[in-house]
Amino acid sequence: MQSNQESSSMEVDVATSEQKVLPPKPKFEPLKPHEMSSGQVQFRKVSVPPHRYTPLKKAWMDIYTPVYEQMKIDLRMNLKARKVELKTRHDTPDISNLQKCADFVHAFMLGFDVIDAIALLRLDELYVESFEIKDVKTLRGDHLSRAIGRLSGKGGKTKFAIENASKTRIVIADTKIHILGSFANIKIARDSLCYLIMGSPAGKVYSKLRAVSARLAERF
Numbered sequence: 001m002q003s004n005q006e007s008s009s010m011e012v013d014v015a016t017s018e019q020k021v022l023p024p025k026p027k028f029e030p031l032k033p034h035e036m037s038s039g040q041v042q043f044r045k046v047s048v049p050p051h052r053y054t055p056l057k058k059a060w061m062d063i064y065t066p067v068y069e070q071m072k073i074d075l076r077m078n079l080k081a082r083k084v085e086l087k088t089r090h091d092t093p094d095i096s097n098l099q100k101c102a103d104f105v106h107a108f109m110l111g112f113d114v115i116d117a118i119a120l121l122r123l124d125e126l127y128v129e130s131f132e133i134k135d136v137k138t139l140r141g142d143h144l145s146r147a148i149g150r151l152s153g154k155g156g157k158t159k160f161a162i163e164n165a166s167k168t169r170i171v172i173a174d175t176k177i178h179i180l181g182s183f184a185n186i187k188i189a190r191d192s193l194c195y196l197i198m199g200s201p202a203g204k205v206y207s208k209l210r211a212v213s214a215r216l217a218e219r220f
């Protein structure tokens with residue numbers, strides 16, 4: 001009886017020792033960016049509107065240099081299709097660079113300066129938001145013209161004041177408005193522009209902006 005108990009305890013010990021011996025963990029090399037999409041080349045195409053064709057020609061090297069040399073993304077202008085085409089390379093350090101570059105080129109097409117749009121490549125939390133005046137209030141004829149005038153101000157004074165207070169960049173292209181900045185700052189600029197469209201005088205909007213920007217300065 002005693003010998004049976006000893007043999008069973010030995011079996012348990014052997015079984016537990018066998019369980020402890022595990023094969024070594026596999027060590028996988030990190031995937032390279034171009035291997036993440038099964039080795040396929042990723043593409044993006046950005047349309048060039050007719051009125052941005054000449055500015056694109058003038059600023060081509062300013063756009064091409066950071067995209068090709070720093071972000072390691074191939075870039076070319078398709079003259080037939082009138083589109084800027086971007087694609088990844090084997091030495092692209094991050095697959096998200098392609099979308100960043102596409103956003104950068106798109107921001108330039110919307111009317112932002114290269115110096116401002118290039119911030120999209122440098123910072124992750126920047127966005128471009130677009131809306132139309134008719135989304136806020138339905139205006140026609142002279143009323144619409146006056147609203148656009150209120151947004152810009154004399155010599156662009158109102159627009160610059162909103163940009164400086166909210167740390168954003170604003171493009172007013174006819175009835176379309178594009179804002180480049182961080183999420184919170186875009187909201188501040190958009191609210192100010194909406195007040196102006198609704199008919200608020202510029203002085204009232206300035207005072208609200210001052211209060212909001214002071215609150216932001218306290219928070220950070």
